[in-house]
Every structure is written in C-alpha cells, then in structure tokens.
Amino acid sequence: MSRVPSTQALRALESFARHGTVWQAADELCLTRSAVSHQLRLLERDLGFRLMNRVGTRVELTPQGMAYAQDIRSALALISGSATRNAARGISGALTVSCPAGFASSWLCPRIAGFCGAFPDVLLSLVTPRRLDDTSNPDVDLFITFGYGNAPGMEVELLKEVEFTPLCSPALLNRLDLDVPENLPDAPLLHLGTTEDWESWFRLAGLPEEVAQGGIRFSDMNLVYSAALASQGVAMGDEFICQQAMASGQLVRPFDLSILSPRSYFMVLPPEKSGNPASAAFRGWLRGEMPEG
Known part of the structure; x- marks a missing residue:
C-alpha cells in the first residue's frame, strides 16, 4: 500500500x-x-x-x-x-530538588538520567533534608516530601501512596525460618526513628504491639535498608522505593500482609518558584515515571 x-x-x-x-x-x-x-x-x-x-x-x-x-x-x-x-529544547536553567534520602537513592537516582537526557540544558541538583516533610530550604525549587501533605501556602500534589510490609534478605529468611508472623520476635527489628509502623503492622497481624519496641533504631532510611540487605534484621519496608530490591531478590517479603501508611509522597512547589520552566519540566517527567495505582 x-x-x-x-x-x-x-x-x-x-x-x-x-x-x-x-x-x-x-x-x-x-x-x-x-x-x-x-x-x-x-x-x-x-x-x-x-x-x-x-x-x-x-x-x-x-x-x-x-x-x-x-x-x-x-x-x-x-x-x-x-x-x-x-x-x-529551550528549557534551561538551574533546578534544585529536595527529596528524602531513601526515595532519592532507591527510586529517583536509578531513573534520573532519563530526565537529564530529555532536558540536557537543565542544571539539576538533588539535596536531601533532615526531616522527611521539610519544605523550609529557600534554595530549593521543588520539594518531594514524605508526610501528610501539610505545606500551607504552597502548591501540594499527591505523588504516591505507600504500603509498608516486612522485608529482609533471603539469607535471614532461611536462617530464622520466618514462615509465620509469630516467629518475628526471634528476628531483630529495624526501625526508622519510631516504632509506629511496626506497631501498626503487629496490630494487623494480631500480635502484641509491645514486641515492636525491641530492635534497632536508625535516623536514615538508607541505613535501615543497608542493615536489612546485610541480614542484620527485618525492616518495615516501603514497597514503592524497594521495588527494585524486591524484583532482584535482594529483599523478600516473608508475609503477604501490608499496611497502608497514613503518610504519602507529595510534590510541593513554593509559589515564588512556580515560574521556573525547569521545575515544570521535572514535575511532568516525574508524573510520567510514577507507576499507576
């Protein structure tokens, strides 16, 4: 034809x-x-x-x-x-994006070359905040936060809801025989800051919440996952940012039981930065990278 x-x-x-x-x-x-x-x-x-x-x-x-x-x-x-x-073409300038360290290292960094390839004239900088929901840095053009979306006076967009589930290395799973939730007290629990997420999961599993009080507390999610990958304990893992480690078999789910976190990932845009074309480009690219559902 x-x-x-x-x-x-x-x-x-x-x-x-x-x-x-x-x-x-x-x-x-x-x-x-x-x-x-x-x-x-x-x-x-x-x-x-x-x-x-x-x-x-x-x-x-x-x-x-x-x-x-x-x-x-x-x-x-x-x-x-x-x-x-x-x-x-024609979109240029500097763009500083703030996002949690775990999100940056486990999810964003493996994809960031896609943005740089699509917008080669944008000078991109990534920074990590001390608090997961911090939006106070005046040098940042766009924030990715993990929290409740509370940012008065700013444009807030839900990026991704999160489910948590216990995650550990295959070696630890085999060593401790974690076939049922009742065996979890035998494993060191890994916490990010508080024990809140583990307590919620234990309630859902019908186990005593006080079991969640033990274990090791870390100040950074990267430290939690490093310990989990090294078979040092079981992490309450974010299924979204851990998807690559789960797909490769580095981390496994001992139990088919997840909790929906009350916190989510948000994009937060300060009103004074809304005219930055590089920021608009990054937001559009990021939306396209997000999995559906």
Whole structure:
C-alpha cells in the first residue's frame, strides 16, 4: 500500500496488542468498543492482510498482526520521543530538588538520567533534608516530601501512596525460618526513628504491639535498608522505593500482609518558584515515571 494508515487506527492496534481485549483498548483511548473494532477492520482492509483471528468468543492477533503491531509500537515511541526532545529544547536553567534520602537513592537516582537526557540544558541538583516533610530550604525549587501533605501556602500534589510490609534478605529468611508472623520476635527489628509502623503492622497481624519496641533504631532510611540487605534484621519496608530490591531478590517479603501508611509522597512547589520552566519540566517527567495505582 502507498498511503499511510490513520494514526487513530494504528494507536487502536497498538493498544489492542498490549491489552489483548477491545474493551481495554477502548477504555485507554476513550473510544467506544465499536469504534475500536471499526478502526481495526479499516486498518486490516487498508493493509491487505489479516491482523486478527476470532477464536471462540475472543479476538486475537495473527502472527502477521503481532509483528506489525510491534513495528507500530516502535514507530509511535519514536514519534513521541521526538516530540519530547523538541519540546525540551529551550528549557534551561538551574533546578534544585529536595527529596528524602531513601526515595532519592532507591527510586529517583536509578531513573534520573532519563530526565537529564530529555532536558540536557537543565542544571539539576538533588539535596536531601533532615526531616522527611521539610519544605523550609529557600534554595530549593521543588520539594518531594514524605508526610501528610501539610505545606500551607504552597502548591501540594499527591505523588504516591505507600504500603509498608516486612522485608529482609533471603539469607535471614532461611536462617530464622520466618514462615509465620509469630516467629518475628526471634528476628531483630529495624526501625526508622519510631516504632509506629511496626506497631501498626503487629496490630494487623494480631500480635502484641509491645514486641515492636525491641530492635534497632536508625535516623536514615538508607541505613535501615543497608542493615536489612546485610541480614542484620527485618525492616518495615516501603514497597514503592524497594521495588527494585524486591524484583532482584535482594529483599523478600516473608508475609503477604501490608499496611497502608497514613503518610504519602507529595510534590510541593513554593509559589515564588512556580515560574521556573525547569521545575515544570521535572514535575511532568516525574508524573510520567510514577507507576499507576
């Protein structure tokens, strides 16, 4: 074929290939199911080969359709990346971001090159506060805080709610046989400051709260996780910033029991810094990096 298919039809195919159902593709594209089905049929007609087969009540891609969808995904990503790169041109200046040390080291730093690549003319500095919800540093353009979102006079945006669960190294799990919560008193507990999170988890598990009083207290989350990785105890881990350590098997969940923290991660913008284009760029990039849900 000589003409290029419609972008809407190509997006419908790419979305259908990712989700595997017409209704999920329709939901993502804010279209009706019949509209997505119509786009797929038109695309199939224009291409001159079969994209889909009906198997019972299901519709699935043919091998040709799957290969074509993969090419289209790459092409759409190239178009999107070009838009981002060109939009970033002209955005420059200095940007200082404050965020908790645990968030910075475990989640932000492994991704930060993505921002620098998209906005190469922004001079970025990362600093860590003494308090997780501190927004007092006048040199900071954008704060990422962990707390209750209390920042009077500032623009506050919820970034991510957090669930906590016990985390430890595989070696400690095997050594102490932590197969049931009742065995936790045999393990050293690792605390960040207070024992509040461990007490909440023990209540949920139906265990005496006073057990949470023992263990080691640290002033920094990086110290907590360093001790956990070194098999020195069990941490009450933030599942969000620990996702990489959990995925790699460095930290494991002994129990399928989590508590929703009353505190969350927030983006906080001082009103006097709202005109900084580099800050707006960072906020947009950060939103895009956040996992859904």
